[in-house]
Amino acid sequence: MIKLIASDMDGTLLGTRMNVPQENIDAIRFAEEKGIQFMVATGRGYTEAKPPLDEAGINCPMITVNGAQAFDKDGNNLFTVDFERENAKKIVAVLQAHHVYFEIATDHGIYSDNQHQRIENAAIMLANQLPHLTFKMAIAMAAAHLELLDINYITDYQELLNNGGIKILKFIAFAPEEIKILGPLREEIEKLPDLIVTSSYPNNIEINHIDAQKGIAVKHIAKDLGIPLNEVMTIGDNFNDASMLEVAGVSFAMGNAEEGVKKIARYETDHHMDGGVGKAIIRAIEENL
Incomplete structure (x- = not known):
């Protein structure tokens, strides 16, 4: 059973107006009630990622800037990978x-x-x-x-x-x-x-x-939480998500994902404008993926 979910934001978690659709919010709440940790893994910086999450009432850990930084749910920095x-x-x-x-x-x-x-x-x-x-x-x-x-x-x-x-x-x-x-x-x-x-x-x-990749960051977070990678689920739509789709035991590509990304993921869900993240979470839990 999955114990950690990491979702991309743009083209994935966010809907038509750069907000989190209610279907996705409800599914995240359902997962949390089951004891599953939810987090985002985005190319956005912290200050760009936080407003839509706050609006949706989602308080969660964040991997930001494609894996260059990570934060706990209280906004404390866990690590930073920067350029010389x-x-x-x-x-x-x-x-x-x-x-x-x-x-x-x-x-x-x-x-x-x-x-x-x-x-x-x-x-x-x-x-x-x-x-x-x-x-x-x-x-x-x-x-x-x-x-x-x-x-x-x-x-x-x-x-x-x-x-x-x-x-x-x-x-x-x-x-x-x-x-x-x-x-x-x-x-x-x-x-x-x-x-x-x-x-x-x-x-x-x-x-x-080179060390700032979503897949590396997800592995880092999962290890710190004591969660094996086969109990990690990742969701994304583009090539900056590829590394985290590759490392997770359960991976979903969005219906709007690039074709190359769909080939990397194990499963496919609906378009980001149709609550694809919420549907993927519910499916993973109900089918015990």
Whole structure:
């Protein structure tokens, strides 16, 4: 029987308006009543991940920034995996040479050097998830959503890189033309040492330290809780979830997941807009997966 569930957020736990659908909330409550621990494992930073969980009344441990950090349910940091400064500077140099918009996740929140571009990228993500939206509507929704998040806007990333008191956890680069722009960029980035490149949407790449992966973090948390991996369940939709889908005894890909991700997971559930996480949790418990 499963004893620990780790779920991705975007495209997985969250629904149409970046909130947690009631079906998912009810299933999480049901699992907790059975003594099963629930947690999220997300590419978001802590300050981005917490608002929708608070709104849903979910107080749980969190793996954040693709495994670069983990927190207990009270918000206490369990571990952090960050970049060496010189490596971070090399990554920034490559990203800037390719003229792509990118953001930097740190242990002091998310940093962006272009508010307009951040809103536009969020709107593209919403428009892809909700095809009925006009782009104008997506822009309005994205702007309203981002106002709720604690984002640090900066004019020059060098200022951040020179601040030794802030740890660099992840880079996320965006481009609408995935193959033409992100393909060559990814090839160049992957030549640098001690990093891993994944993706959470077709229009981005995410760059973490090689030891900052969701699968590694899930193994770490499970070991600390004394839970064997065959009693761990993971749920995700994209390639930054692949490592945790691979290590868990029970793994579900969302109905909206990338085809390659579906091949990695043992089971498939419904679309994230149809309460797929809730359905997966109930199935796992009722069928004793």
